[in-house]
Amino acid sequence: MSFLSQSRPARLLRLLPAPLALGLLLTACNSGSDKSAAETSETVAATAPTVALTDSASWYQQFRGVLPGSTDSITVHLQRVNEVPGENTLGRLVGFYAAADGHPYELTGDVSPATDSLRLRDTSHELLNEQNVGPQWLLKQEGGALVGTRAGQPVRLRLLRQPVGVRLSTRTFAAAVLPRPESPQDSVFGQISMFALVPESGASKDKLAANLARGLRGDSLESKPALSLDALWDEQLAYFTKEYRKEVAPMVSKVLADSTDDYQPLATLSYEQEANTYVLWNEGDLLSIGYFGYDFSGGAHGIYGTYVRSYDTRTGRALGFNDIFKPGTRPQLEGILGRYARPALGLKDGASMAGKLFKNSLPATRNVYLTSGGAVFVYLPYEVASYAQGEISVFVPYSALQAVLKPGLPISGGQAVARN
Known part of the structure; x- marks a missing residue:
């Protein structure tokens, strides 16, 4: 079916650098072209409108509030991905929140139109309990606010009418593919979907949009022309349809023919x-x-992972590992990661990481992105730990990275902000 499907995931992802492994995964996941595919589009305006967050539309919204027991204001970024039936590793709501220190905490969840509510969970490892469960958010929309509880304590998030950063529109593509088109009565079908974000503001929005499309496809070279989202969807659906029918149609026929x-x-x-x-x-x-x-x-579970990339919105330029860190600083980075990995894994200072990871150390992955307060290193399932550990994200503040960062990054006037 795909390169990943034919390989042992643990071996494959351990052998390949994280971005390459994810590029292969995304190439496998992006596959096709079919105009019967459902497609929706929604734009975030310059002033964010109040929309019904539990309807079927996709959206990206920003909110601000204060966590229970804290005095620090947080900004919450939430996205709704259109419903796609079937097994999904993540819920239909994704997002993160952060305070002034720039440390992002990940959220996933779903919506319940029946109760007009949003249900979220913190999924960052440092916030999980002994059962690997994070605090739950139960929210309802009241006008331009989300009101409810986090970990049983009251919380209120107000919609940002003037969103920070780049304004983004959302586009969703989805299709179902029969393995045997001549047998429409078959109950078996494959599903493919794609959710894209499109910049709607900024002087370099066209270049930024092209780079986002490249990233969604798994292309890393800006010199290569970027496909439009429609052309990308056509390409990916066509590939998925071809490979799915070639592999699955004979198996369906064999299973149905064996009445014994x-x-x-x-x-x-x-x-x-x-x-x-x-x-x-x-x-x-x-x-x-x-x-x-x-x-x-097929099998016990699917394969998933997240390839990350930062962008300078002044120019639309992508910022890879070599654009962020000085040459020859990988050994220093690995020493720094050793100090910050333990809290990210829910371990005490000095504790062995061998119980959580394959080894008692963490390599400096090239799969890294920036926030206003630091860098986040993202490790795929099987890359440094078992599938049960899921993706692992390690936040390192700029105060620990000053010696290894390149100048001119799009943070605090081009210089990294020293934060504790």
């Missing part, structure tokens, strides 16, 4: 591939994006 076997594992033939674009940071001249890919091609 009561066990017919048709559900395992309902493959899914998903490619989504998520906001990881959006403030000032800095936009950081996560390109999430998910591939289920």
Whole structure:
């Protein structure tokens, strides 16, 4: 079906650098072209409108409030991805929140139109309890605010009428593919979806939009022409359709032809591939994006991961590892990561990381993005730990990175902000 489907995920992701492994995953997840695909589009205006957050539309909104028991204001970025039936690794709500220190805390969840509510969970490792469960948010929309509780304590988030950072519109593509088009009665079908963000503001919005499309496709070279989102969807759906039918159609025919076997594992033939674009940071001249890919091609569970990239919105330029860090500083970075990985893993200072990771150390992945307060290093499932550990994100403040950062980054006038 795909390169990832034919390889042992643990071995593959351990052998490849994180961005390359995710590029392969996204290439597998982005596959096709079919005009019967459902498509929606919604734009975030210069002044954010009040929209019904529990309806079926996709959206990206920003809110501000104060966490229970704290005096620090936080900004919450939330996205709604259109419903796609089937097994999904993440919920239909994704986002993050951060205070003035620039440390992002990840959120995932879903919406309940029946109760007109949003249900979220903190998923950052440092906030999980012994059962690996984070605090729950239960929110209802009241006009331009979200009102409810976090971990049972009251919380109120107000909609930012003037969003910070880049204004973004959302586009969603989805399609179902029959393995045997001549047999429309089949209950088995594959599903592919793509969620994209499109810049709607800034002098370099066209270049930024082209780079976001490249990232969604898994292309890393800006010199290569970027496909439009429609052309990208056409390409990806066509590939998915071809490969799914080539692999699954014979298996469906074989299973249905064998009337002597009561066990017919048709559900395992309902493959899914998903490619989504998520906001990881959006403030000032800095936009950081996560390109999430998910591939289920049978088996116990699917493969997923997030390739991350930051962008200088003044120029639209992508900022990779070599654009952020000085040459030859990887050994220093690995020493720094060793200090900050433990709290991210829920460990005490000095504790061995071997119980959480494959080794008692953490390499400096090239899969890294920036916030206003530091850098976040993202590790895929199987890359440094078991699948059960999920993705691992380690935040390192700029105060610890001053010696290894390149000048001219789109943070605090081009210089990293020293934060404790």
